[in-house]
Amino acid sequence: MGVLFDYFRAPSEAEVRGHMNENDAASPVPGVFDGIELKTIDPCVILGQLVAFATDQEWRPGLVDERLIWPEGGEQDMAHEGPWVTVLDDRARDELAGIPADQVPGLADRWATVEEFGGYADNEFLREVIADFTALATRAREHGESLHCWMSL
Numbered sequence: 001m002g003v004l005f006d007y008f009r010a011p012s013e014a015e016v017r018g019h020m021n022e023n024d025a026a027s028p029v030p031g032v033f034d035g036i037e038l039k040t041i042d043p044c045v046i047l048g049q050l051v052a053f054a055t056d057q058e059w060r061p062g063l064v065d066e067r068l069i070w071p072e073g074g075e076q077d078m079a080h081e082g083p084w085v086t087v088l089d090d091r092a093r094d095e096l097a098g099i100p101a102d103q104v105p106g107l108a109d110r111w112a113t114v115e116e117f118g119g120y121a122d123n124e125f126l127r128e129v130i131a132d133f134t135a136l137a138t139r140a141r142e143h144g145e146s147l148h149c150w151m152s153l
Contacts (some may be wrong), residue, residue, distance in 0.1 A: 006150045008035025008141035065089040083152035096137035
């Protein structure tokens with residue numbers, strides 16, 4: 001099995017760190033923070049391609065920028081084998097929140113063709129994923145929160 005990814009919104013990095021420290025690094029989704037369990041959609045490449053399609057631009061590394069927030073100092077600990085939590089830049093949050101509902105079917109059809117899905121993407125499922133991301137990003141923006149990604153091997 002590959003890397004697992006859950007996305008959530010949270011009021012502060014301190015609250016995210018507190019949860020991770022007090023709960024054996026367990027994912028805060030579901031139950032602790034409002035989020036979605038996606039398991040196979042990484043923030044930089046696969047989610048980045050959705051953002052690229054939604055904003056009519058070429059995908060490039062860093063299109064969805066993320067920064068490690070847990071474990072603290074984890075970028076220097078090469079022996080740490082996860083989990084990790086990153087915070088996504090608010091620009092990506094806002095672009096996801098701005099996806100109009102009438103564009104979701106076409107975006108899902110395009111997104112399903114990305115190489116990382118290996119030809120096995122389910123367009124209906126991706127429509128739901130886009131709608132879930134849009135709703136989560138909208139709630140995060142409305143509450144002045146950032147989107148976070150919990151990931152584990």
